Amino acid sequence: MFWNGQAGGWAWFAMSAGMLLFWLLVGVIAVLSFRALSRPERTVPPGEAAPGTILDERFARGDIDEDEYRRRRAVLAGRPADAGDRPRKR
Template sequence: MFWNEHDAGGWAWFAMSAGMLLFWLLVGMIAVLSFRALSRPERTAPTREAAPGTILDERFARGDIDEDEYRRRRAVLTGRPADEGDRLRKR
């Protein structure tokens, strides 16, 4: 029942020490990752930047570009001719 006269050999001490070290490293990693995940600021899109159409809309709203330039760039982004929107608007 009791081997080695109640004494752990050199490898047993090493295994216990390594196991305890790995256990506390794992607990520390879980704590750090949990803290980082919970303290991260909320984002609408995880890592993506704003879409080109959104940037174009914001520039037009700020007055950085005029309506003609906005329509030309919007047509390029959507792949439609620039005058197609003008025809639909004139009806």
């Protein structure tokens, strides 16, 4: 690989490409780790119903009216409560 203490042209290219790939891999791992750790947990523990399911059941039983159902559904979806979810009156 080395002749008289000198590295050939291909050796310099291989070292440069290897270093570039190494830092690229480090960057990709860092970005993916950051995205995975900063994502809010959206799983429902075993034995508990999802909030949307509870809301659907309350609406089906008649505990809440349609306006309240739509407002709460909008909040669960991450939209403002007045995002045009109410039906238009003619």
